[in-house]
Amino acid sequence: MNLRQLDKTDLIDVLAGWAKRLAVYLPSAGGVSRLERWDGTSALPERYRNTAVPLKELFLPPAETMFRFHKDRSGFGLEPALPEAKASLVFGVRPCDARALSLVDKLFRDSYEDVYYLSRRQTTLLAGLACDKPYDSCFCTSLGLEP
Amino acid sequence: MKETEAKLREHAKALFGQNKIDYLVGFGAASLRHTTSPLIITAGDDAGLLVLDRFIVNNLSVYLRRAGGRAGVVLKGCDGRSLVSLIQDKQVKRENVTIIGIHCPSLVDLRKVERLAGRDRDEIKEIRVDGEKITVSCGGGDKIFPAEQVLFDKCLGCEFPAPPEYDTLLGGPAAARRDKALSLEPVNKLRELALPERWRFWQQEFSRCIRCYACRQVCPACACQRCFVEETEPRWVSPLPRWEDNLLFQVTRTIHVAGRCADCGECERACPARIPLRSLSRQMTGLVEEMFDYQSGASKDLPPLMTAYRSEEGEG
Numbered sequence: 001m002n003l004r005q006l007d008k009t010d011l012i013d014v015l016a017g018w019a020k021r022l023a024v025y026l027p028s029a030g031g032v033s034r035l036e037r038w039d040g041t042s043a044l045p046e047r048y049r050n051t052a053v054p055l056k057e058l059f060l061p062p063a064e065t066m067f068r069f070h071k072d073r074s075g076f077g078l079e080p081a082l083p084e085a086k087a088s089l090v091f092g093v094r095p096c097d098a099r100a101l102s103l104v105d106k107l108f109r110d111s112y113e114d115v116y117y118l119s120r121r122q123t124t125l126l127a128g129l130a131c132d133k134p135y136d137s138c139f140c141t142s143l144g145l146e147p
Numbered sequence: 148m149k150e151t152e153a154k155l156r157e158h159a160k161a162l163f164g165q166n167k168i169d170y171l172v173g174f175g176a177a178s179l180r181h182t183t184s185p186l187i188i189t190a191g192d193d194a195g196l197l198v199l200d201r202f203i204v205n206n207l208s209v210y211l212r213r214a215g216g217r218a219g220v221v222l223k224g225c226d227g228r229s230l231v232s233l234i235q236d237k238q239v240k241r242e243n244v245t246i247i248g249i250h251c252p253s254l255v256d257l258r259k260v261e262r263l264a265g266r267d268r269d270e271i272k273e274i275r276v277d278g279e280k281i282t283v284s285c286g287g288g289d290k291i292f293p294a295e296q297v298l299f300d301k302c303l304g305c306e307f308p309a310p311p312e313y314d315t316l317l318g319g320p321a322a323a324r325r326d327k328a329l330s331l332e333p334v335n336k337l338r339e340l341a342l343p344e345r346w347r348f349w350q351q352e353f354s355r356c357i358r359c360y361a362c363r364q365v366c367p368a369c370a371c372q373r374c375f376v377e378e379t380e381p382r383w384v385s386p387l388p389r390w391e392d393n394l395l396f397q398v399t400r401t402i403h404v405a406g407r408c409a410d411c412g413e414c415e416r417a418c419p420a421r422i423p424l425r426s427l428s429r430q431m432t433g434l435v436e437e438m439f440d441y442q443s444g445a446s447k448d449l450p451p452l453m454t455a456y457r458s459e460e461g462e463g
Contacts, residue, residue, distance in 0.1 A: 032355055032421050049267065052419065053355070062388045136269035137179055 012043060015091065022125070023088040025058065027051050035090055044092060049133055055097040056104055058090065059120050066116060083116060085123040093126045095147065096140045101126070148252060151318040152199040155221065158247060158315060162219055163191030168245050171219035172210050174203045181257055181274055185210065197221070201255045201276050204299075206411045209367040211239050218244050223251035225301065227310020228409035228444025229367040234312070235444075235451045236407065238370050241312070248313030250320055253294075253302035255281065258421075263292055295329060300425065301412040304330025311445055334429050349394055355420035356393035358386060362414035362424055368404035375399065397424065401431050406452030408432055409444045 006014060015038060018024055024038040029045045034053035065081045105121060108114040131147035134140070140147055155173070162168050175186030175196050183198050185205050199221075207220055208230040222230060227248060233239040255276065257268050264271060264283045273284040281297045283290045295303060304327040309316055328335070337345055360376070363369045375383050376396055384399065385392040401408075408428050415425040435441055439460065441452050449455075 034355075047265075047267075052421070053357075133270075135267070 016040065018089055021087070023086045025088060025090040027092045035092070038091075048092065049131070049135060050094050050097070051092075055090065055093055055101055055126075058088075058124070059101070059104070059117060064116060083119055085119040087123050089125040089127060091127040092129045094131055095128060095145055096138070098126055098128055099140075099143075099145055148199050148201070148318070151249065152197070154317050155199055155247065155249075156194045156197050158317070159188070159194040159197055159219065160191040162245060163194070167217065168219035169216040171197075171221070172207045173197045173219075173221040173247075174199065174205065174207075179269070181255075181260075181268055181271065199249065201252065201274075202257075203249075204254055204413070204416060206365070206367055206413045208233060208239075209365060211244060212367070212370050213238070216243070219247060220244060221247050221249060222310045222313070223249050224305060224307035224309050225251075225409045225411040226367075227312060228307055228442075229407075229411060230310070231312050231444035231447045232407040232409065232451070233367060233370065234447045235449060236370065241447060246310060246313040246315075248310040248316040250309045250316060250318035251302075251305070252276075252318070253298050253305060253308070255297055256299040256416075258416075259297050259299075260292075263296060264290055295326065299412055300330050300333060301410050301429075302330075304328075306442075307409075307445075312447055331429065331433075333423060333426050334433070337426055338430075350390050352422045353390040353393040353397070356388055356390070356397070356422060357420060358388045358393060358396070359419060361417040361419060362397070363400060365413045365417040366400075366404065366408075367411075368407040368409075369400065371403075375403070397422075397427060401427050404428070405431055405435055406439070406441065407443050 015024055015026070019038060019040060025035045026038045026042070027045055027048050028034050028036040028051070029042050032053065033045070033048075033051040035051055035055060035058055064083060067078055067080050069076060069078045071077075108117040108121075131138075134147045138147070159171055159173070162171070170187055170189045171194075172185065172187050174183040176198050177184035181202055183200065183202050183205070185207060186196060186198075187210070188194065188196060203223065206226045206229055207222060208226050211218055211220060211230065212233060220230070227246070230239065230244070230246070234241050255274060260271065260274060260281070260283055261268055264285060266285050271283055271285050273282075275282040275284070276294070279294045281292045281294055283292065304325065306325070308320075337348065340348065363374065363376075376386070384395050408431065410425070410429055410432050412425045412428075414428060415423060418424055432443065435443070435452065439452060443452070
C-alpha cells in the first residue's frame, strides 16, 4: 500500500491534478449541501461535516435512458443505451456513506449485475474523509463503524 | 414558560384523574438539543413528561385525524386553527377532543439561529430567550440577537397566538407581534421578481425535492385517504423527482389545502431539502383572504370555504 502525506493547503493542487483526468466531485459550498462537480477553484466548505443530500444521489439518477428502439418497415430494432460513465472521483466521502453505498452495491449485484448502476459505480473512485465532528445524531459506532 | 408548563402538567393530571380523556397529545423532551418531540401519554402519572418551551414547533392537530377515543391535545394558535379546519371538514369531532390551548409566546427558528450563529444546532450549547433578546451560547462564547431575527417568519406576523377554540387556555397574553411586513419578507421578495426570474427561482428550489412527502405528512390539512399524487388511473403527476413534477405536486397540494392551511409553516420546517414552501402557502393564504375575506380555522361553525358558496362571490 502506498501512503502519501500532504498539507491541507496542497489539497486544491492535488484535486486540480486529478481534475485533469477525472471528473472530480466535492461537497458543495453554498446552498443545500450535496456532492457536486468541482468547479476547479472552490475549496472544501469551511465547516464541512456531511452533505444533506447523500452520496447515493450520484449513482441513482431518478430517470435514465436504458435502451432505444425504433420501428420501421423491416420491423423493430432495440439498442441498449449505457450511461456515458465518465471516470470520476468523489472527494469527502464519510465512512457511513461509503459503507451504505457498499450495501447498495450488493443489491445491484444480486440475481444479476445491473450494468446501469455498476458502470457508474465502477468508474468512480471514492476518496474518504474521516470525521472529526460527528453530529450528535450520528450512530456509526452503533453499527460497528468508526468516524 | 416554566409556570405555564407546571400548570399544564397539573391540568393534564387532573383530566386523567377525572376520566375526561383516554390519552393526551402534547410535547415532550426530545433526544436532541433545542427540540421537543410530540408525546402521547395515557396516564396522569406521565403528566410530568409534558414540556413547554420556545421549541414546541409541531402542529399536533395532525395526530387527531382518524384517531379514536377521547383525546386531549395541547395546541398553540396556528395548531388550533388547523384543528378547527379539521372540525369544519368533519375529520375530527369537537366533542371527542379536550383542547388545552396555549397562549403561544412565539417560537425560535433553529435554522435562523444556525445561520446567524454560524454553527450547527448540535454545536450550540444553549439558546436562551429573555424578553426581546435571544442569547446563543456556543464554544466560543455568547452571541445575542434581537428576537425578530430569530423567531419563525410566521410568528413575526402572528394574528392568532391562542387557539380560537379551546376548553382551557393556559399562559398569559404575550405582547402581540404584528409585524406583517417582516413576516411576509420572503414572500414579498419573490413578488418583486419578474415572472421569468420567479420561475427560475422555483425551478432551482424544486430541483432539490426528493418527493419524500414530508410536507404532506406533517400537514394537518392533508387528510385525504388517497392523495392525488398516488393515483395512477389517471396519473395526475409523475412520481419522478424532476423539478417540473415536483413543482406541479407542490402547487397542486397548496391549492388543495386552500381555505384550510393555517400558515403553521410545518411544511417548510419539515422539508429536508430546505425548500421555502411557506412562501408558496403564505401566498396562497393571502389570496384566500383577499378573494374570499376568509381566514382558515377562525370559527368551527363556518362551513369549509371551498364547499360553501355565498352570493356575494361574484365573478370578478
